[in-house]
Amino acid sequence: MAEKLLIRALQGGKSTKIVTLNGKKMTKMPSVLGNLPGLKTLRLQNNLIPYVCPEISALTQFQNLKLREFYCEGNPLFLKKPVHAVKQEDIWSLQEITSRFIMNQLAEKNHFLTRAIEWYPQVRSMISQGRKCAICGRSFLTIWLECVEFFPPSKNWKISRNLQLVPLRILICSYKCFDQRGPNLFGIAQV
Incomplete structure (x- = not known):
């Protein structure tokens, strides 16, 4: 049923303003939502979604979405249960x-490397998969540490009164940066 609703929303393209996927037992936020730039209302209550999908956060930095209403209560997005991590x-x-x-x-802007890399398309392809660390801003290739940061929702969103923080997926390059994190940033662990 959720697939049919998503297909219908995608067919609407830029004109799709509302997506409602309440209680569909979804385990992840549909990444195709990033293809709906006109989206104004997103309803994802009572699912099993643990974090905001990277496609949406990378495409729009999530805070800058033109959403006016965002409902996501009843998902494990908001379970903040710190556990001790073993650092390697x-x-x-x-x-x-x-x-x-x-x-x-x-x-x-190293000009020597900029010119040299033009001769190696496989290297260009590989480093195009790189990410930026949310703490130090430096680039890294493989996902080293996945975290979630909780931030207050935009003031122009229509949300439930009890929603005070919204989770955003954050990637960090090393434990050195992880040790410099703010108080609302948590590592994600399987427990």
Whole structure:
């Protein structure tokens, strides 16, 4: 049933203003919602969604969505149960070390690397998969630590009165950055 509703919403494209997927036992937020730039109302109450999908947060930084109403009560998005994590040493592969170096040099406009990388399409393809650390802003290739940050919803959203914080998926490059996180940022763990 949820698939039919999503297909109908996608067929509407930019004109789709409301998506209602309450109580559909969904385990993840549909990434196709990122393809609905005109979306104004999103209703996802009473599902099993643990976090905001990366496609939406990457596409719009979620806070900047033109949503006016967002309903997501009854999902495990809001369970903040800190657990002690065992920290492991940062041991990166040679590919990760090299990729981080190249991506960060390209971000600093290293002209030698910018010209050299034109000759290696497979390297360009690989580093195009890179991400930016939410703490230090430096690039990394593989997802190192997945976190969630809770932030207050936009004042122009129509939401339930009891909704005070909204979760946003955050990627961090190392434990060094994780140790510098703010008080509303939590690592995600399987328990």
